[in-house]
Amino acid sequence: xxxxxxxxxxxxxxxAFSPRCEALLAEVKFLQEKFDCKLVFIHVGNKxxxxxxxxxxxxxxxxxxxxxxxxxxxxxxxVETIIEICQSAQVDLLVAxxxxxxxxxxxxxxxxxxxxxxxIKCSMLxxxxxNIHPKGFxxxxxxxxxxxxxxxxxxxxVLWARNYNSKSLDIIQENDLSKIALIRSEELKEHEAGERxxxxxxxxxxxxxxxxxxxxxxxxxxxxxxIEGKPGYVISKYAREKEAxxxxxxxxDKPLNLLDRVFPHDMEYALGNLPCxxxxxxxxxxx
Amino acid sequence: MQVLSHYENLSxxxxxxxxxxxxxxxxxxxxxxxxxxxxxxxxxxxILGPSLxxxxxxxxxxILYTHNTNASIALSGIxxxxxxxLLFVAGMELNLSLIRQQGxxxxxxxxxxxxxxxxxxxxxxxxxxxxxxxNSTDKVAFSLFMGTAMAISALPVIARTLIDLNLFKTKIGSxxxxxxxxxxxxxxxxxxxxxxxxxxSANHSVLLTLLYxxxxxxxxxxxxxxxxxxxxxxxxxxxxxxxxxxxLSLGLAFLGAAFTEFIGLHAIFGAFIxxxxxxDSVHVTEKMKDIxxxxxxxxxxxxxxxxxxxxxxxLDHFNLQITIIILVLAFVGKIFGGYFGAKIGGLGNKxxxxxxxxxxxxxxxxxxxxxxALQANLIGEEVFVAIVIMAVITSIVAGPxxxxxxxxxxxxDLT
Numbered sequence: 001x002x003x004x005x006x007x008x009x010x011x012x013x014x015x016a017f018s019p020r021c022e023a024l025l026a027e028v029k030f031l032q033e034k035f036d037c038k039l040v041f042i043h044v045g046n047k048x049x050x051x052x053x054x055x056x057x058x059x060x061x062x063x064x065x066x067x068x069x070x071x072x073x074x075x076x077x078x079v080e081t082i083i084e085i086c087q088s089a090q091v092d093l094l095v096a097x098x099x100x101x102x103x104x105x106x107x108x109x110x111x112x113x114x115x116x117x118x119x120i121k122c123s124m125l126x127x128x129x130x131n132i133h134p135k136g137f138x139x140x141x142x143x144x145x146x147x148x149x150x151x152x153x154x155x156x157x158v159l160w161a162r163n164y165n166s167k168s169l170d171i172i173q174e175n176d177l178s179k180i181a182l183i184r185s186e187e188l189k190e191h192e193a194g195e196r197x198x199x200x201x202x203x204x205x206x207x208x209x210x211x212x213x214x215x216x217x218x219x220x221x222x223x224x225x226x227i228e229g230k231p232g233y234v235i236s237k238y239a240r241e242k243e244a245x246x247x248x249x250x251x252x253d254k255p256l257n258l259l260d261r262v263f264p265h266d267m268e269y270a271l272g273n274l275p276c277x278x279x280x281x282x283x284x285x286x287x
Numbered sequence: 288m289q290v291l292s293h294y295e296n297l298s299x300x301x302x303x304x305x306x307x308x309x310x311x312x313x314x315x316x317x318x319x320x321x322x323x324x325x326x327x328x329x330x331x332x333x334i335l336g337p338s339l340x341x342x343x344x345x346x347x348x349x350i351l352y353t354h355n356t357n358a359s360i361a362l363s364g365i366x367x368x369x370x371x372x373l374l375f376v377a378g379m380e381l382n383l384s385l386i387r388q389q390g391x392x393x394x395x396x397x398x399x400x401x402x403x404x405x406x407x408x409x410x411x412x413x414x415x416x417x418x419x420x421x422n423s424t425d426k427v428a429f430s431l432f433m434g435t436a437m438a439i440s441a442l443p444v445i446a447r448t449l450i451d452l453n454l455f456k457t458k459i460g461s462x463x464x465x466x467x468x469x470x471x472x473x474x475x476x477x478x479x480x481x482x483x484x485x486x487x488s489a490n491h492s493v494l495l496t497l498l499y500x501x502x503x504x505x506x507x508x509x510x511x512x513x514x515x516x517x518x519x520x521x522x523x524x525x526x527x528x529x530x531x532x533x534x535l536s537l538g539l540a541f542l543g544a545a546f547t548e549f550i551g552l553h554a555i556f557g558a559f560i561x562x563x564x565x566x567d568s569v570h571v572t573e574k575m576k577d578i579x580x581x582x583x584x585x586x587x588x589x590x591x592x593x594x595x596x597x598x599x600x601x602l603d604h605f606n607l608q609i610t611i612i613i614l615v616l617a618f619v620g621k622i623f624g625g626y627f628g629a630k631i632g633g634l635g636n637k638x639x640x641x642x643x644x645x646x647x648x649x650x651x652x653x654x655x656x657x658x659x660a661l662q663a664n665l666i667g668e669e670v671f672v673a674i675v676i677m678a679v680i681t682s683i684v685a686g687p688x689x690x691x692x693x694x695x696x697x698x699x700d701l702t
Contacts (some may be wrong), residue, residue: 175573230384233569253388262509265384269569 332596378562392632
């Protein structure tokens with residue numbers, strides 16, 4: 001981990017004038033204070049005078065009607081339009097509200113927030129229970145899988161935890177069954193198989209230790225744990241059991257589609273039933 | 288109800304015990320030379336069966352593999368069950384999400400290492416049909432089988448080779464594993480279709496067979512997969528565990544096998560797809576898979592592999608011409624397929640060639656495929672022997688060739 005500059009200089013909020021709109025505004029206001037970022041408010045839909053006045057009123061009420069903040073109204077298909085705006089406005093983090101669990105039909109067809117998280121090329125924060133009086137995030141659970149994106153994800157999570165004065169951060173290394181299981185499928189003695197497995201895993205452990213050693217963690221309590229199971233499912237289950245406030249994971253390597261929902265993997269397990277708020281970290285400038 | 292007589296029962300039990308022990312002894316001996324257990328088990332059957340010992344001392348061979356009519360029928364039944372269980376375990380090792388997530392290099396390798404050997408196997412068998420000896424008169428089915436036999440890979444052998452060469456976590460390792468899984472999945476679907484086509488000519492049309500295959504696979508991999516995934520936590524809570532998992536998973540495997548057999552497809556297809564369905568569940572742990580795997584691969588697999596040598600006389604049916612044709616086709620198809628796939632995916636010459644050789648290992652899966660084809664009279668003994676030899680040679684050659692091609696490259700270079 002080399003630098004601690006803020007990964008989020010431009011943060012966007014997808015506004016839908018839902019009952020949770022005010023809470024979401026309060027959360028992004030809090031986030032702006034923590035990261036000293038510029039805000040972009042995106043609404044996809046008809047720009048009626050009434051809605052425009054209402055948004056102005058809300059922004060004023062939360063003290064968000066500053067000149068550096070921007071409001072973008074656009075008509076079109078919500079998901080594609082928001083992605084386009086985020087790209088053109090060089091947004092680093094998109095914030096949206098999301099239900100903990102969607103109905104099966106909605107999940108398969110894809111609600112706006114979840115669809116955005118599957119396709120967007122910047123980081124995304126899905127808030128399951130935004131609060132008009134934001135409480136921050138005390139306990140973070142972070143993906144520690146052996147992947148090129150993980151170092152940046154952990155760095156982002158540590159910075160996030162420090163900015164929010166979080167108490168603890170758990171880094172979870174998920175043992176991918178598909179690969180580990182193959183070791184036992186061939187003819188090795190039990191201790192030989194154990195040694196081979198240990199060799200493979202110790203390499204990952206070393207990498208993770210190096211990442212943590214380099215990070216500027218301050219007083220943050222960092223705990224690492226290795227759990228066997230399917231990546232994505234294991235970490236979601238852990239976050240739910242530990243009642244985490246924020247789950248931080250790597251962004252998907254390529255946009256996810258319907259087949260990824262039918263045959264879920266990684267992030268889809270979390271999206272299927274969000275265990276808590278979810279931060280999907282996408283490397284800056286990454287594809 | 289008819290039961291085995293005292294003598295028949297004794298003959299059957301004696302055979303099972305002796306075969307399992309002989310297979311293990313030979314397997315362990317060959318393991319010392321870094322060869323897969325399956326090679327030793329197979330050679331045990333060839334040495335102890337009619338090819339060698341049985342030729343000079345038939346009495347010994349007959350004790351080992353019962354010649355009593357009723358007992359040998361029972362033994363054949365157990366061996367058929369072994370094949371179903373082996374396919375179930377093979378299905379459990381497949382990872383659908385890994386196949387789904389594959390990157391560009393893995394995708395191109397998967398596709399080309401399947402299509403090139405498949406096409407080559409099909410075309411050469413179709414136009415050179417007479418060079419393959421006595422086989423099924425259904426030329427298209429035989430040619431399709433030869434294509435499938437060239438396309439299939441042996442995941443366990445490949446995984447072992449990658450671990451031995453410390454390539455398991457490299458990019459090359461990931462590409463080979465993903466492509467091998469993809470090849471196996473498509474290969475077994477194709478094989479089931481061919482078997483269905485053979486049976487189908489009597490019961491229903493080829494089109495209906497294809498429809499049944501696809502419909503069964505889709506239903507199992509979507510609706511049934513979700514149902515099994517949802518039911519497993521309940522079963523874990525209410526049954527003794529993981530023992531209950533062994534019963535439930537194998538029970539479902541046999542039900543799946545029975546269903547596909549009933550609708551005119553081969554039983555192995557049902558077990559294979561159920562294996563994928565169960566193995567994909569988030570509730571199935573490594574320990575649970577391990578229990579099923581140990582049970583099947585250490586009792587039923589040796590029984591199956593050693594029995595091959597007792598059923599076919601390898602010396603009588605060895606045909607140099609057919610063996611060379613099949614060996615050349617297997618090497619050329621898979622190595623070029625893997626090579627071009629990896630090259631298109633952006634890998635260097637040596638790395639791509641190493642992937643080709645890695646993919647070339649056929650191992651146990653090829654032998655199962657050939658045995659089923661022989662049972663169905665799709666291929667004759669000569670082609671069967673040639674395919675078994677090819678499976679053994681490709682499995683032995685894969686490791687040393689990859690090692691030679693990647694010599695001097697560090698793990699970091701290949702990541």
